[in-house]
Amino acid sequence: MHYFQYNARDMLGKAKRGKVQADNRSEALEKLQAQQLIVFKLRELNRTLNKELSFGKRVKKKEFIIFLRQLSTLIEAGVSLVEATGLLQEQTKDKFLKETLKVVRTDLVEGVRFSDSVEKHPKIFPELFVNMIRAGEASGELDDVLNKMxxxxxxxxxxxxxxxxxxxxxxxxxxxxxxxxxxxxxxxxxxxxxxxxxxxxxxxxxxxxxxxxxxxxxxxxxxxxxxxxxxxxxxxxxxxxxxxxxxxxxxxxxxxxxxxxxxxxxxxxxxxxxxxxxxxxxxxxxxxxxxxxxxxxxxxxxxxxxxxxxxxxxxxxxxxxxxxxxxxxxxxxxxxxxxxxxxxxxxxxxxxxxxxxxxxxxxxxxxxxxxxxxxxxxxxxxxxxxxxxxxxxxxxxxxxx
The missing domain is CATH 1.20.81.30 (Type II secretion system (T2SS), domain F)
Incomplete structure (x- = not known):
């Protein structure tokens, strides 16, 4: 997988900037166009210098489970996904998870879907989790899916x-x-x-x-x-x-x-x-x-x-x-x-x-x-x-x- 940084605008003309994970440039463009974004600039990031890879660091299983349980509870309580991610970013003790949640929150504010955002961080969010979130977004039952996860x-x-x-x-x-x-x-x-x-x-x-x-x-x-x-x-x-x-x-x-x-x-x-x-x-x-x-x-x-x-x-x-x-x-x-x-x-x-x-x-x-x-x-x-x-x-x- 490669990481691509993009500059784009949405259908309302609002500027968007972020990173997308794909096997090649064409797949990256397809993913961004699927989000109804007009891409002006797309460049591949250096794998060694890409912060998302973070030199092989991983979040402990227990920390990830605590994050999931808290996120599920907040969403069920009616807290928005952006606010919930921000709250969990502030209180998590894991440095790597904190940095990643900060990036995810920024993506959510810019209109990126939660599943597309977490997909950029495979070292933290497994493929199973990403696909389940995508299914929850499609069915409108994200809170239920988070609880199941x-x-x-x-x-x-x-x-x-x-x-x-x-x-x-x-x-x-x-x-x-x-x-x-x-x-x-x-x-x-x-x-x-x-x-x-x-x-x-x-x-x-x-x-x-x-x-x-x-x-x-x-x-x-x-x-x-x-x-x-x-x-x-x-x-x-x-x-x-x-x-x-x-x-x-x-x-x-x-x-x-x-x-x-x-x-x-x-x-x-x-x-x-x-x-x-x-x-x-x-x-x-x-x-x-x-x-x-x-x-x-x-x-x-x-x-x-x-x-x-x-x-x-x-x-x-x-x-x-x-x-x-x-x-x-x-x-x-x-x-x-x-x-x-x-x-x-x-x-x-x-x-x-x-x-x-x-x-x-x-x-x-x-x-x-x-x-x-x-x-x-x-x-x-x-x-x-x-x-x-x-x-x-x-x-x-x-x-x-």
Whole structure:
């Protein structure tokens, strides 16, 4: 996307100046002409110097949700969009959001539609939000759409926090286990090296192996860092390619226990997004396009793209899902019933509620299941190193007797 600065006049002759986001100059002109503006000057802004890009800064999810909830409340209370944006600009603590709302308010004062204004700031306002706002403006139900968006992003935030909480526990235990083992091998185990050297008896094979591992880690510790860096670089290279990203996402869905949890999180996000868009009268094809881009999983994204092609041919939306292992029968059945009854948005809403509840249960089950397993693994790792010290000590004790 490129940014273009324009000078124009509206049908009443009032001067207009601002920025528009488009893929090229022709698209920028079309967008401005659609707003009934007569353009006198249009130039592309330097991407590096363009303030709207702000060098990759983003607003925190929580700040964005607070902004949405407050904006929805103000609009429902009868406050105009210009006044509401001005009030929120003054009270928000996020510097980047404050600067952006200032630009949005200026656009609104100059007669730019809210959807066109927020579209210029993709780092703050997601594509889903922009399309929902556009649908709300077309239907005259902007206040209702803003409320739905506030609820939607609150649910997405809560779901994301649940996933992070569920996954952080095993990751933390894994790091602790690795840290303890490294400390035992590098700090504790070498203390017994002198004692082992003084023994006339040959060390057991297992103790000799652990001893060589300890010495290797002390001498070549930097190789471990190099290995981790290479793994990180390799991972980045793999996911940078479509085939690699597809492979990684497929593996994530196939992992025992964790894969099912990950699948439920994606299905909850998909159904919630689709139901929100359809309830706001967004066309089904646009709904599928937007939904596929927010799934963050190439496997399911491809299926949604297949659904897009299926709908274009006049076939059922559920057909590609039924043929794919990543979509459970329940979701495909609900979609089929929704298509036949004309209540697809309502059934997707119920499906979203179901999978969000399932995600709660899955998070609890995952924690309950992983806790004893991880403790056993940690105990086994520490015990195996301690055993390497104890075995030769028993041998030494037997020799003394």
């Amino acid at each position: 506030a609820v939607y992003y609150e649910k997405q935030y809560d779901m994301r926090q649940k996933v992070i909480t569920a996954m952080s526990y095993p990751v933390l235990v894994a790091f602790v286990a690795i840290g303890i083992c490294v400390a035992l091998l590098v700090v504790v185990f070498p203390q017994f090296t002198g004692m082992f050297a003084s023994m006339d008896a040959e060390l057991p094979a297992y103790t000799a192996f652990v001893l060589s591992l300890s010495e290797g880690m002390q001498k070549y510790w930097y190789l471990g860092i190099v290995f981790l860096l290479l793994c990180a670089v390799l991972y980045r290279v793999i996911i940078s390619k479509p085939e690699g990203k597809l492979f990684i996402d497929k593996v994530r869905l196939r992992i025992p226990v964790l894969g099912s949890f990950y699948q439920k999180a994606i299905l909850a996000r998909m159904t919630r997004t689709m139901s929100s868009l359809l309830e706001s009268s967004v066309p089904i094809l646009d709904t599928l396009q937007i939904s596929s881009r927010i799934l963050q999983n190439k496997v399911m994204e491809q299926v949604i793209q297949d659904c897009y092609e299926t709908i274009e041919k006049g076939d059922s939306l559920a057909k590609p899902m039924e043929a794919h292992w990543a979509f459970p029968p329940m979701i495909t059945q609900m979609i089929r019933v929704g298509e036949k009854s004309g209540s697809l948005d309502s059934l997707l809403h119920r499906a979203a509620d179901f999978y969000e509840q399932e995600l709660d249960y899955a998070a609890e089950r995952l924690k309950a299941m992983l806790e004893p397993i991880l403790i056993l693994i940690l105990s086994a790792m520490v015990g195996s190193i301690v055993t390497a010290v104890v075995i030769p000590m028993f041998s030494m004790y037997e020799n003394l007797q």
